[in-house]
Amino acid sequence: xxxxxxxxxxxxxxxxxxxxxxxxxxxxxxxxxxxxxxxxxxxxxxxxxxxxxxxxxxxxxxxxxxxxxxxxxxxxxxxxxxxxxxxxxxxxxxxxxxxxxxxxxxxxxxxxxxxxxxxxxxxxxxxxxxxxxxxxxxxxxxxxxxxxxxxxxxxxxxxxxxxxxxxxxxxxxxxxxxxxxxxxxxxxxxxxxxxxxxxxxxxxxxxxxxxxxxxxxxxxxxxxxxxxxxxxxxxxxxxxxxxxxxxxxxxxxxxxxxxxx
Amino acid sequence: xxxxxxxxxxxxxxxxxxxxxxxxxxxxxxxxxxxxxxxxxxxxxxxxxxxxxxxxxxxxxxxxxxxxxxxxxxxxxxxxxxxxxxxxxxxxxxxxxxxxxxxxxxxxxxxxxxxxxxxxxxxxxxxxxxxxxxxxxxxxxxxxxxxxxxxxxxxxxxxxxxxxxxxxxxxxxxxxxxxxxxxxxxxxxxxxxxxxxxxxxxxxxxxxxxxxxxxxxxxxxxxxxxxxxxxxxxxxxxxxxxxxxxxxxxxxxxxxxxxxxxxxxxxxxxxxxxxxxxxxxxxxxxxxxxxxxxxxxxxxxxxxxxxxxxxxxxxxxxxxxxxxxxxxxxxx
Numbered sequence: 001x002x003x004x005x006x007x008x009x010x011x012x013x014x015x016x017x018x019x020x021x022x023x024x025x026x027x028x029x030x031x032x033x034x035x036x037x038x039x040x041x042x043x044x045x046x047x048x049x050x051x052x053x054x055x056x057x058x059x060x061x062x063x064x065x066x067x068x069x070x071x072x073x074x075x076x077x078x079x080x081x082x083x084x085x086x087x088x089x090x091x092x093x094x095x096x097x098x099x100x101x102x103x104x105x106x107x108x109x110x111x112x113x114x115x116x117x118x119x120x121x122x123x124x125x126x127x128x129x130x131x132x133x134x135x136x137x138x139x140x141x142x143x144x145x146x147x148x149x150x151x152x153x154x155x156x157x158x159x160x161x162x163x164x165x166x167x168x169x170x171x172x173x174x175x176x177x178x179x180x181x182x183x184x185x186x187x188x189x190x191x192x193x194x195x196x197x198x199x200x201x202x203x204x205x206x207x208x209x210x211x212x213x214x215x216x217x218x219x220x221x222x223x224x225x226x227x228x229x230x231x232x233x234x235x236x237x238x239x240x241x242x243x244x245x246x247x248x249x250x251x252x253x254x255x256x257x258x259x260x261x
Numbered sequence: 262x263x264x265x266x267x268x269x270x271x272x273x274x275x276x277x278x279x280x281x282x283x284x285x286x287x288x289x290x291x292x293x294x295x296x297x298x299x300x301x302x303x304x305x306x307x308x309x310x311x312x313x314x315x316x317x318x319x320x321x322x323x324x325x326x327x328x329x330x331x332x333x334x335x336x337x338x339x340x341x342x343x344x345x346x347x348x349x350x351x352x353x354x355x356x357x358x359x360x361x362x363x364x365x366x367x368x369x370x371x372x373x374x375x376x377x378x379x380x381x382x383x384x385x386x387x388x389x390x391x392x393x394x395x396x397x398x399x400x401x402x403x404x405x406x407x408x409x410x411x412x413x414x415x416x417x418x419x420x421x422x423x424x425x426x427x428x429x430x431x432x433x434x435x436x437x438x439x440x441x442x443x444x445x446x447x448x449x450x451x452x453x454x455x456x457x458x459x460x461x462x463x464x465x466x467x468x469x470x471x472x473x474x475x476x477x478x479x480x481x482x483x484x485x486x487x488x489x490x491x492x493x494x495x496x497x498x499x500x501x502x503x504x505x506x507x508x509x510x511x512x513x514x515x516x517x518x519x520x521x522x523x524x525x526x527x528x529x530x531x532x533x534x535x536x537x538x539x540x541x542x543x544x545x546x547x548x549x550x551x552x553x554x555x556x557x558x559x560x561x562x563x564x565x566x567x568x569x570x571x572x573x574x575x576x577x578x579x580x581x582x583x584x585x586x587x588x589x590x591x592x593x
């Protein structure tokens with residue numbers, strides 16, 4: 001990320017790149033925080049018919065303002081249906097949900113996520129985190145998992161302190177061997193340095209596009225595992241003025257997410 | 262067709278099972294539960310006195326900071342209930358309150374400690390990092406399905422999540438093979454809480470209760486719970502319930518106590534009524550940073566007030582509540 005850029009910050013870049021990964025006419029269960037901001041931006045720009053679902057039970061709401069919780073009233077405005085958590089999760093298990101969009105505290109080269117604890121051990125952790133929430137279920141059951149996370153060695157690690165949520169587990173075929181539904185798994189990881197995907201053979205993470213001003217060396221320096229790179233390697237499209245205006249004025253005027261940069 | 266599958270080599274779960282999935286014991290309990298049409302209207306203090314005892318396993322409805330029975334949670338802390346089991350299902354502010362009171366010592370954790378976008382609760386973290394609480398890891402769906410198994414009266418449900426992860430290894434689920442397809446599945450055991458607490462929009466004095474908006478896990482939680490305490494924004498006539506029966510969450514014979522608590526989800530959100538009080542939740546998080554500040558905070562807001570209305574007055578009263586009503590996007 002070049003120092004001279006004053007037009008947008010890293011959170012705004014991440015949310016914008018993330019929003020562009022979501023498609024019109026697809027179903028997506030959206031997690032709290034950055035994923036929510038990205039889904040709202042997608043709906044207000046390229047994917048007005050992205051169908052958002054919330055794990056607490058809201059189906060296809062018309063989102064007007066950033067919800068603070070995946071259950072709060074702002075996830076329920078203009079909904080087609082108010083259901084229950086089990087019904088949303090069962091739709092995922094049935095194969096109806098195309099995408100899920102999650103965050104986390106740590107990710108490894110196979111896209112496995114930790115949101116349970118950091119440091120110490122499980123019985124007496126140094127930092128206790130929330131745990132799975134719906135993440136384990138959603139990443140097990142939805143067809144494609146998107147993850148959004150700041151890119152540094154604290155987040156992109158060689159070994160997770162705890163495998164809360166499944167990516168490709170230990171590599172090719174490991175999900176299927178464990179009993180998870182075939183054809184599911186991590187699809188994109190959106191970070192502060194790059195857009196990443198997974199090598200179809202090895203199931204290891206690889207950079208699909210570098211953010212403006214970022215070099216492969218920057219990515220290597222900030223990644224705790226051996227990162228792979230696609231060839232050719234395009235540069236992520238910068239946020240447009242329109243995207244930034246919608247993000248700042250309509251979605252997150254209180255700067256709860258984009259103000260964290 | 263013969264379906265051959267190799268058994269995965271992952272480790273069997275080691276998490277503790279804090280409650281029995283004995284469905285026949287549950288049937289016997291539910292068989293003996295009175296169905297008589299009597300008023301169950303009582304104060305929150307009386308409900309906690311009668312129905313929540315030290316050592317009970319407690320489950321809280323709503324979604325942590327949305328449609329929670331705050332008054333009951335405060336009363337549990339005020340009465341210094343201890344050694345509770347707790348279903349940390351989408352638990353956020355509800356978890357923070359009980360952690361501040363050190364009320365539980367075992368927890369089925371799906372989502373705990375955090376308050377979603379608001380960050381981690383310092384007091385909940387401190388308690389969970391002390392090593393004093395026994396934990397089993399779950400996920401939102403698997404805890405929801407554990408309530409559902411109980412509501413169905415079956416000892417477990419087969420599901421396709423958890424598998425292959427640390428969450429599975431630290432749960433009390435089991436890996437099974439489907440007798441029809443040969444698929445590997447996780448069996449999640451029925452969870453029958455001793456007590457469920459749910460905040461609703463309206464109820465009559467007998468316990469017929471209705472909720473507006475998303476249901477979260479409350480349909481199953483209400484049926485899984487052996488005893489059920491409801492707090493309600495409004496007390497209505499049975500006729501009002503009968504006028505719109507598709508909104509009914511529970512009929513009266515599942516309910517043990519009905520407590521009239523306007524603004525009962527405060528500082529949480531109550532869809533269609535009032536939004537969450539972010540300033541007050543921030544005050545909670547700030548106070549939790551040190552034990553001394555937390556003790557003063559609990560004395561002021563929980564141990565001091567004789568009832569929930571006094572707490573509401575201390576936390577901003579009518580003026581603040583009117584603002585929260587104004588902020589609620591679903592308000593009619």
